[in-house]
Amino acid sequence: MDLVFGSLVVIFLAGVIPIFIIVGVGENKENKESKESRKNLWLKIFMILLGVGIFSEMLVGLIGIFNLFSFNLNSNLKVTFILFNGISMHFRIDTLSSYFILIISFVSLISLIYSYDYFFKQEENSTSLNLSRTLNYFFFSVLVGSMILVVCSDDILSFIFSWELMGISSFLLIIYHHQKEETRHGGLYYFIFSHIGVTLLIFGFATLYSYAGAGDFSFNSLISNCKLSNAMKECLFILFFVAFSLKGGVFPLHVWLPLAHPVAPAHISAILSGVMIKMGFYGIFRMYLLLGPESFSSKVGSLILFIGIVSALMGGLYTMAQNNLKKMLAYCSVENAGIILIAMGMGMLAISLGNKLVAALSFAGALIHILNHALFKSLLFLSVGEIVQKTHNDSIDKMGGLIKYFPYTGVCFLIGALAVIGVPFLNGFIGEFLIYNSLFRGISFNNFSFIISVLSILILAFLGMTSFMGFIKAFSFTFLGESRVTFSSLSSLSSLSSLSSLSSLSFFKNDRYMHYPIMILALLCLLIGICPLLILKTIFAIVDKSFKLQSIASGDYYTYVFLPFRYLSLALGIFIVIMMIILFIRHKLLKNKSSNHFDNHVDNHVDDHNVPTWDCGYEMTIKEKKDNFQACYSGNSFSFSMVDFLRPLILLRENYGLIKEFFVSNTRYQVEIRDLVEVKIISKFLKWISYLKSAGQWIEKGSTQMHIFYIAISLFLTVVGFFIWGIHK
Amino acid sequence: MIDLQVGFLSLILLLNILTLGSSRLKILIKNVAVAGTLVSILPLLFSYPKIAAASVAFAAVMMLVKGFIIPGLLYFSIRKVSDPIEQVPIIGYHISVIIGIVFILLALLISSKLSLHHLPSSPTTLTRDLLFATAISTIFVGLFLLMTRWKAITQVLGYLIMENGIYLLGTIVVGHMPYILEVAVLLDLLVAVMIMGIVLLNINETFNDIDTSLLVARSGSGSRSGMESESGYSKDQQND
Amino acid sequence: MMRQLILLLIxxxxxxxxxxxxxxTKAFLVGKKGIPFLFNYYTLIKLFRKNVIYSKTITPIFKVAPIINLSAILLVLMFLPLGNLSPLLSFKGDVLFIFYLLTLGKIFMVLAGVDTGSSFEGMGCAREVFFSALGEIVLFLxxxxxxxxxxxxxxxxYFVEGKLILHSKATLIPIxxxxxxxxxxxxxxxxxxPVDDPLTHLELTMIHEVMILDYSGPDLGIIHLTSQLKMFFYAALISNLLMPVTSVMSIVPIIPVMPVTSGMFSVDVILPFSQLIVFTAILISVYVIVGVVESSMGRYQLKRVPKFVLSSLVLVVLATILTWRG
Structure with a gap:
């Protein structure tokens, strides 16, 4: 425990350094070399310190997990800070917390390393540490520290304190590019939703406390003195669930996600999507464990399962329909939040129906999916961040053929995309396998909950294909194929073409702090997918310990979990062997062939690419006329047939010029995809609020004197009221 | 091995859902004709060992009326109609099929909650539940067709499907209906279809089309406003 | 084990x-003689002997995709039971693995399709993904x-020892x-x-053919082999499903079992052998039915294909309802 707080102190102290840099050393108004080097020195110290702090937090997480296998490295797991007069803040670390600490610290460390190059290789004010970046780093450390505090807190006060801290610091991190309108818009939405969540949280905690009678705020005393009936506990849990799903980005309340995540800097989006959303799920887990797994009926589980299905389906549909890279990733977070909720709902349902194997499988699936999502989502956001930064636009319709310039980033994006789809041999499949297993077993329930299991299996299958469409569309139109815009208009890419020699050295030398984290994440995805058994044993141990499902004989785990995964690794080995054999045969077949050349080149490589794509003859004609290649499939066209099939769920606004004449010179076509909830519900809601506001407009005339008048009146009334009340008493 | 009762019932369910999904009027009429034939034979199957001659005769008459006469009448009135394809209905075809499936599941739910013990000669609970579910879902499907389609012919067909369902329901509740009652129902059906046919001919002559949305336009309460969706697509482009 | 491996290779x-x-079959129904039976082998050999041409736009993904597709199919075939013999590999939950492996193969083919930068291939890939999405739902149900x-x-x-039919409550109609x-x-x-015409090469009708427009030489040979193996996989699933039915219904007389317990004619060898003959017979009839359906139908408009798949969904839902509580 001392290690936790020691490293937390280090993290927070490290955050102060950027302030010190700006205040002490000053902003870079003139190009003074000594100031530069001093600032860079302090910057490096800050980063190293912060990195060390986060790394030690990671060790804390690992220690907590090793304790499961009875290494017992740390016996001191609870800490209480006494503030004043009986109000104290309790903190504890148990296995669930240490798992989350591990995820938080790992992703934050990766983002920190990434941000060094991301911030300091931008075009404007490139190498200086200006005010925005300073504050960004300060709040970065506050964010990481507060997330760890959330996970460790055992007390209403500490929970809400760290939750608020997390919300505020993340808001301030999102609005880094506050000059842009859409950034402010997104940040504002995020802020409002976050605070609605906090309000609901406080309300729930207050209810809980008022029914607990005596005792302090700590969770333990709340539960042991709780006088609520089971039905009331269920209602309270639903309230907490709504509050936490506002943070987790679950469907009807997800509106802030696609507005806030695209506008934040890439590593902030990675932390937000990868880790902060998980804080919502951590809260749901914690409240579930607190309010008692045994006292819930099957309604709660079914409700959460149903909301998970809706969220996953809608998120998946919007992922497929989007043409903006970052927005697509944001909707993908909504979809995966739905999948995690499906797993959790199934687990709760299983516990209420008494089936412990299904519960263990689904909770393990939820926890693994949380880890997997953190890994591949941050991988995707970081690689997309590099691309967007270097090409200055984020719509896939304007990119193409970028894999020549970003080969390794492209491959890492492909690995991330394959992991999202849930392809075997990558980590997404592991979580989905467990969740599918538990859902299939859930069909055998004789309650009517089997309908929801069937529906969720079908939706999960459909989601695999919609994410296939969405991510393969994104990958192909960004990286593969021809480029869609003349590169002369993008000055940055012309500078990149000088380093497009594709040598691996240039990849690893330039921007290495951006590339190493991406590659580490991609390697981890592959590793977990190939040999998942290490992680699986840990996760099942965590599930057993936290949810107290120890009564499962290990035989069940062996047949249903470990044996299949051993076969999976065997299957991968066979797959690679077959691939090698076929590659070898193909190599032998093509060995002595000369190349076909139309241009009479001298060299004789077989695999020479010197022929244009056939494309039924269209490519040659268009390429000759203009410089850029425009008659090609766009993102919208790719997903249009599916979007059309599912039309009422995805709002599409098409603007096109009607063709009236016979010989048309030009016309236009524009498609805009709008979020269903945002358009239908939020705008109506906002309309009512604006009605209310205009109704009450007459009170506030805007002049200072009126305000002072109001203050004076209210003060007077308060004082008089107190006197009268006192006299009356 | 092959359970005829189950087979017939599943065929009827299939035909209902196919009716929900098709857009060509002739195929719709054929579907309803086949479904009517099956429905009229079904009571014979259910009272298998003891089949009275009268019930065979009655089933034959019913098959004649439902399978040949009424569809024939409808074919005749369609020949004069200009556009033999249904327009895109208020609720699209794919969603209609899915809603049809949901209806069947709902009907199964209802039938499993009720306990029907007095059904004659249905050996398994499955057949009993399935019969009840078929009856109720047929009624739902008929009502749904009535509500969501534009052309008058399809609405007539929806009414016919509903009649099928009511007849099936009658088969369940009573072992066999008294013959007078059955004849009365049949006569009622015949007269209703004749009247509808005459009205249809008149509508066709007045408007040159049997699109009921035109009727709505006449009454001034807004024409085809339901077709304009958020998407700004014009209706012509959605012809299936 | 060895027997299964040899059988699979055969x-x-x-x-x-x-x-x-x-x-x-299609040629027979039209009155023509048709291609020789060994035609596909000649095609494969011809393609393997040819050279490749690659276009300028492609990346290594294009070259690797057919190989990944073929390896995925071969791995999937190792999980397939043939007749009543158990497959080479099986574990609990392998159904999910199989279908996600098929999706992996498909992903790489779609990537290779868009890799060429041709709009036709993009069109084909979009339709391919859309129709497979609908098919996945039906398969999972x-x-x-x-x-x-x-x-x-x-x-x-499901298929070994005919568990689905004999030990469960399924009657013939759901099957x-x-x-x-x-x-x-x-x-x-x-x-x-009904979904796509494999013989035409017009852009309006293509789904699979258009994805492989730019392939040549051994790569194209690999793709042809993959599509033949995939057809075999799905046809084998149907034959497996129908097989216990025929054994139970005794339509096809099973070769009488000689009561010898050892040697080449022992029970251990003859019984699976006869079931294998039944399996192959049903397999061939599935292919013939495909040929008949192909000759008797035209290709559907692309808008009608979802309805076509939805109709199969309705069939599966009905079958599920019929066997739910039995």
Missing amino acids: FIIISPLLYAIISR IFIMFYRLTNQLELSS IFISIALFVILLLENARV
Whole structure:
């Protein structure tokens, strides 16, 4: 425990350094070399310190997990800070917390390393540490520290304190590019939703406390003195669930996600999507464990399962329909939040129906999916961040053929995309396998909950294909194929073409702090997918310990979990062997062939690419006329047939010029995809609020004197009221 | 091995859902004709060992009326109609099929909650539940067709499907209906279809089309406003 | 174990022959003689001897994609039970693994399609993904129904010893419905006529053919082999499903078992051998039916294909309802 707080102190102290840099050393108004080097020195110290702090937090997480296998490295797991007069803040670390600490610290460390190059290789004010970046780093450390505090807190006060801290610091991190309108818009939405969540949280905690009678705020005393009936506990849990799903980005309340995540800097989006959303799920887990797994009926589980299905389906549909890279990733977070909720709902349902194997499988699936999502989502956001930064636009319709310039980033994006789809041999499949297993077993329930299991299996299958469409569309139109815009208009890419020699050295030398984290994440995805058994044993141990499902004989785990995964690794080995054999045969077949050349080149490589794509003859004609290649499939066209099939769920606004004449010179076509909830519900809601506001407009005339008048009146009334009340008493 | 009762019932369910999904009027009429034939034979199957001659005769008459006469009448009135394809209905075809499936599941739910013990000669609970579910879902499907389609012919067909369902329901509740009652129902059906046919001919002559949305336009309460969706697509482009 | 491996290799080698049955049937129905049975082998050999041409736009993904597709299919075939023999590999939950492996192969083919930068291939890839999405739902519903009947998620446990029919409560009608639905999925996944016409090369009608427009030489040979193996896989699923039916219904007289317990004619050898003959007979008839369907239908408009797949979904739902509580 001392290690936790020691490293937390280090993290927070490290955050102060950027302030010190700006205040002490000053902003870079003139190009003074000594100031530069001093600032860079302090910057490096800050980063190293912060990195060390986060790394030690990671060790804390690992220690907590090793304790499961009875290494017992740390016996001191609870800490209480006494503030004043009986109000104290309790903190504890148990296995669930240490798992989350591990995820938080790992992703934050990766983002920190990434941000060094991301911030300091931008075009404007490139190498200086200006005010925005300073504050960004300060709040970065506050964010990481507060997330760890959330996970460790055992007390209403500490929970809400760290939750608020997390919300505020993340808001301030999102609005880094506050000059842009859409950034402010997104940040504002995020802020409002976050605070609605906090309000609901406080309300729930207050209810809980008022029914607990005596005792302090700590969770333990709340539960042991709780006088609520089971039905009331269920209602309270639903309230907490709504509050936490506002943070987790679950469907009807997800509106802030696609507005806030695209506008934040890439590593902030990675932390937000990868880790902060998980804080919502951590809260749901914690409240579930607190309010008692045994006292819930099957309604709660079914409700959460149903909301998970809706969220996953809608998120998946919007992922497929989007043409903006970052927005697509944001909707993908909504979809995966739905999948995690499906797993959790199934687990709760299983516990209420008494089936412990299904519960263990689904909770393990939820926890693994949380880890997997953190890994591949941050991988995707970081690689997309590099691309967007270097090409200055984020719509896939304007990119193409970028894999020549970003080969390794492209491959890492492909690995991330394959992991999202849930392809075997990558980590997404592991979580989905467990969740599918538990859902299939859930069909055998004789309650009517089997309908929801069937529906969720079908939706999960459909989601695999919609994410296939969405991510393969994104990958192909960004990286593969021809480029869609003349590169002369993008000055940055012309500078990149000088380093497009594709040598691996240039990849690893330039921007290495951006590339190493991406590659580490991609390697981890592959590793977990190939040999998942290490992680699986840990996760099942965590599930057993936290949810107290120890009564499962290990035989069940062996047949249903470990044996299949051993076969999976065997299957991968066979797959690679077959691939090698076929590659070898193909190599032998093509060995002595000369190349076909139309241009009479001298060299004789077989695999020479010197022929244009056939494309039924269209490519040659268009390429000759203009410089850029425009008659090609766009993102919208790719997903249009599916979007059309599912039309009422995805709002599409098409603007096109009607063709009236016979010989048309030009016309236009524009498609805009709008979020269903945002358009239908939020705008109506906002309309009512604006009605209310205009109704009450007459009170506030805007002049200072009126305000002072109001203050004076209210003060007077308060004082008089107190006197009268006192006299009356 | 092959359970005829189950087979017939599943065929009827299939035909209902196919009716929900098709857009060509002739195929719709054929579907309803086949479904009517099956429905009229079904009571014979259910009272298998003891089949009275009268019930065979009655089933034959019913098959004649439902399978040949009424569809024939409808074919005749369609020949004069200009556009033999249904327009895109208020609720699209794919969603209609899915809603049809949901209806069947709902009907199964209802039938499993009720306990029907007095059904004659249905050996398994499955057949009993399935019969009840078929009856109720047929009624739902008929009502749904009535509500969501534009052309008058399809609405007539929806009414016919509903009649099928009511007849099936009658088969369940009573072992066999008294013959007078059955004849009365049949006569009622015949007269209703004749009247509808005459009205249809008149509508066709007045408007040159049997699109009921035109009727709505006449009454001034807004024409085809339901077709304009958020998407700004014009209706012509959605012809299936 | 060895026996299964040899059997699998035999079937892999035979699949181009089986694929030619379809063309032969179509030709027979029209009155022509048709291609020789060994035609596909000649095509493969010709393609393997050719050289490759690659376009300028492609990346290594284009070259690697057919190989990944073929390896995925071969791995999937190792999980397939043939007749009543258990497959080479099986574990609990392998059904999910199989279908996600098929998706992996498809992903790489779609990537290779868009890699060329041609808009036609993009069009084909979009349609391919859309139709497979609908097909996935139907397949998963079929496996939900199988799971409900047998409480197992292993592909081998559904077909070995005919568990689905004998030990469960399924009667003939659900099996017929499921076979029809599987047949529709076969047509969908292998791009046969109601969904796509494998013979034309017009851009409006292509789904699978258009994705492989730019392939040549050994790569194209690998792709042809992959599509033949895929057809074999789906047809084998249908034959497996229908096989216990025929054994139980004794339509085909089974070769009488000699009461010898050792040697070449022992019970251990003859019984699976006769079941294998039945299996192959049903397999060939599935191919013939594909040929018949292809000759008798035209290709659907692209808008009608979702309805086509939805109709198979309805069939599966009905079959599920019929076997839910039995």
